[in-house]
Amino acid sequence: MTTPRDTVESSASTSATAEVVPTTIGAATPGHTIGPFFHDAFAWAGTSAGDGPAAVADAGAGVLDTVVGTGDLWIEGGVEDGTGAPLPAWLIEAWVPQAVEAEAAAGHPAPGFRRVPNGPGGRFGFRVPAPAPGQPAAFVTLFGLGLTRHHCTAVFLAPEGDLLAAVPPERRATLVATSLGGGRHAWTLRTQGPDETVFFDYR
Amino acid sequence: MRFDPIPESRQPAAIDPAYGSTLRRGPRHPPIAVACEAATGAGVRFGPDAVPPGACDLTNRGRDEPLGQRIVVTGRVLDEDGRPVRRSLIEIWQCNAAGRYTHANDQHRAPLDPNFSGEGRTLTDDDGRYRFITIRPGAYPWNNHANAWRPAHIHFSLFGNVHAQRLVTQMYFPDDPLIPYDAIINTIPDEAARRALVSRFSMEETIADEALGYVHDIVLRGRGATPFGL
Numbered sequence: 329m330t331t332p333r334d335t336v337e338s339s340a341s342t343s344a345t346a347e348v349v350p351t352t353i354g355a356a357t358p359g360h361t362i363g364p365f366f367h368d369a370f371a372w373a374g375t376s377a378g379d380g381p382a383a384v385a386d387a388g389a390g391v392l393d394t395v396v397g398t399g400d401l402w403i404e405g406g407v408e409d410g411t412g413a414p415l416p417a418w419l420i421e422a423w424v425p426q427a428v429e430a431e432a433a434a435g436h437p438a439p440g441f442r443r444v445p446n447g448p449g450g451r452f453g454f455r456v457p458a459p460a461p462g463q464p465a466a467f468v469t470l471f472g473l474g475l476t477r478h479h480c481t482a483v484f485l486a487p488e489g490d491l492l493a494a495v496p497p498e499r500r501a502t503l504v505a506t507s508l509g510g511g512r513h514a515w516t517l518r519t520q521g522p523d524e525t526v527f528f529d530y531r
Numbered sequence: 532m533r534f535d536p537i538p539e540s541r542q543p544a545a546i547d548p549a550y551g552s553t554l555r556r557g558p559r560h561p562p563i564a565v566a567c568e569a570a571t572g573a574g575v576r577f578g579p580d581a582v583p584p585g586a587c588d589l590t591n592r593g594r595d596e597p598l599g600q601r602i603v604v605t606g607r608v609l610d611e612d613g614r615p616v617r618r619s620l621i622e623i624w625q626c627n628a629a630g631r632y633t634h635a636n637d638q639h640r641a642p643l644d645p646n647f648s649g650e651g652r653t654l655t656d657d658d659g660r661y662r663f664i665t666i667r668p669g670a671y672p673w674n675n676h677a678n679a680w681r682p683a684h685i686h687f688s689l690f691g692n693v694h695a696q697r698l699v700t701q702m703y704f705p706d707d708p709l710i711p712y713d714a715i716i717n718t719i720p721d722e723a724a725r726r727a728l729v730s731r732f733s734m735e736e737t738i739a740d741e742a743l744g745y746v747h748d749i750v751l752r753g754r755g756a757t758p759f760g761l
Contacts, residue, residue: 354748368633437580474555527560
């Protein structure tokens with residue numbers, strides 16, 4: 329039976345002339361913008377740590393662990409466009425491998441995962457345990473209205489590691505958070521401009 | 532898993548003058564390709580409470596039936612080798628039959644439906660299959676350009692089995708006359724790639740006296756999965 333899916337697959341297969349492809353091969357489905365209305369669907373896995381400057385200024389005090397994760401360190405920041413204007417109602421997801429074991433043992437619904445819609449000023453915050461040397465504090469995925477698909481990046485607490493080494497030296501600083509003392513770290517994502525955040529395509 | 536490059540024509544352009552919000556928001560640098568075992572060999576594993584019973588049925592949230600055409604949306608989540616992506620989380624969200632989201636920021640002049648909140652989630656089974664019951668969403672206007680309307684669509688959020696498989700996308704309906712005019716789907720240059728976002732009607736999935744059936748398969752990035760999907 330011919331279906332639209334079959335058509336897509338066969339056209340992808342014919343373009344791959346240099347290799348033998350199995351009949352079930354598929355081409356990855358394209359991404360799309362997350363749009364402005366994701367909040368209710370995502371609320372079960374945590375929201376709101378970005379909803380107020382107060383939550384950020386408190387360095388996480390009083391914010392539920394199930395929302396922003398566990399760990400002694402706190403990463404806070406903003407999301408800005410090419411003019412430096414904040415991008416509110418965007419979404420930051422953080423994958424924190426070094427937090428998985430402890431959070432799984434504590435019964436967290438999504439161990440190692442933080443999901444933080446940013447607030448009206450574009451601000452967000454989440455917790456992490458200290459990463460191993462050379463490892464990022466978190467693998468971060470950025471979603472937002474006007475971002476036509478998600479983008480992957482990572483935040484480091486020190487300018488070292490294999491991932492950073494793959495980045496041109498003049499752009500590495502976009503991935504390194506600044507210590508504010510007391511375990512707090514500041515990190516701003518910029519989608520354009522001279523300090524455009526580095527995004528990765530993992531292979 | 533192994534992640535091969537995706538042809539640029541099969542992804543939405545980061546900046547597209549026809550989609551105004553992208554002009555100051557889309558990154559100008561291409562992403563940097565880098566080997567990263569932490570992102571391609573592991574990912575978030577959701578606990579047993581992540582998907583409560585009934586979360587895949589968006590029509591059961593009120594005291595009464597939601598307004599609109601009840602539909603089944605089902606399909607398989609596969610990787611680029613065509614292998615099923617098993618036990619992976621899917622979240623969906625959508626507007627109601629009148630084209631209105633329950634979200635406070637949606638001020639479109641269309642009625643809310645007290646029996647429809649428009650969000651659901653499920654886990655794929657061992658065959659990569661998922662199945663939602665919902666209502667067909669309406670089209671709605673947006674302010675991208677004069678007389679701009681979004682085609683009816685359902686937002687999909689997929690986690691796959693490793694971090695690098697994460698995907699947020701949208702599903703459209705066959706024969707929707709608005710699709711060729713949509714500035715969002717048209718950010719994708721390749722026609723076959725755009726077509727991959729359009730579901731197909733299925734009489735086999737249609738339930739007599741109850742719901743029309745639509746089938747939509749989704750291919751996540753990644754090849755060479757182990758039996759554990761990593």
